[in-house]
Amino acid sequence: MAYQRFRQTVIDSGLSDVPIEGYPFTWFKSLGTPRAVEERLDRALANNKWFNIFPNATIETLAAPASDHYPIYVNVAPTPRPYVSKRHFRYENAWHLEPGFKDLVTNSWQEYSSHTIIPKLSSCAEDMSVWRKSHFHKLKTDIEDCPKQLQETQLGSSGEDQVRMFELRKRMQRLLSQDDAYWCQRAKTHWYKDGDRNTKFFPASATARKKVNRITFLEDDAGNKFTNEQDMQDMARQYFVNIFQQQNSDFSSVIDVINLSVSDNDSYMLTTPFTKVEFKGAIFSMHPDKCSGPDGYNPGFD
């Protein structure tokens, strides 16, 4: 009854709700019990004149645990949230140097053995991402800590210290190799065969490459430059849509002019199915540091 009168008042004064984004309720009671109630008690109302001034205004509920009401946040000119792409899985060549990684791969490979190859690879990738978070996320700090620990154990002379020192030396060796592999993969200097340890050279090549690969702006046909992330995304999309869209043109006159240059023998060879040997040859000739495909696996994954 009372609520109807509120509604009537709101209509009479020409007010309407500012659109809400995200969680729609602003108040709760007895949450976690069967009697739980959630309501939208707090509102922001505005008349048409106000909406003309601020056409994009939205409200949002915020978190504030001290009260059973959530604060409502009125943003009159919300900036569109920058698009943050999800971090994709990428295989790191440095992983296979970590003890236990091989077992992980073998286990998850066997676990999903009933799947076909593509779902199998993606499930395996998920396992590896989880493993990476717990085992392989602080290479840099590990490399800094290891020599410190090593120096500490060097001071002790008991048998236990000796064993520990031996372990630490091995660990340090491994960490450096991993760092080496990490940068080598990014430097993309494929002419460089297994050589000496990580030098300034790898990070320098990787940085240079990153600089070259970075897109700072795009220019369209009319010569306008776009530096905004969103504009650039739209433009790139539009470009490829234009290219791949079907155009109404007649190719037959051009194709008729071209002479047949593939002999029957060649044509037979081109149409025979691939053999396993050919396939293996092609795969194994790929450099292990080359870029990964869309599934995140590079040729270094074995």
Place this chain on the structure above:
Amino acid sequence: MSLVAWNCRGVSSPSTIPDFKYLVRHFNPDLLFLSETLAHRNKIEELRFLLGYDCCFPVDRTGRDGGLALLWRNSLHCQLVDFSSNHITVEINDIVLGTWRLTGYYGYPNGGRRTAAWNFL
């Protein structure tokens, strides 16, 4: 420009202060409307200082409940128009977009007087 309205249930309780600090640090609203502050003006003045707002207008609690407060920055060019124990109205002068009126409204906390609140509207 952005604003936050919150029924905070006691402005000076130990658990609300960190919430205020979080809200201001993360969303930096130009204007803050608080209802159920359950406080007198001296507490609101303290809060204004703590959160770094330029101006505030408190409406004292009546007995043990109610209480409103409006905190804002000078950049909004706010002018107080009207107030009662249920609402605070200010006029905001924006140089570019013109003038508009903002009313922070809060009904009676006890259910029996709700009808009176609608009448008032």
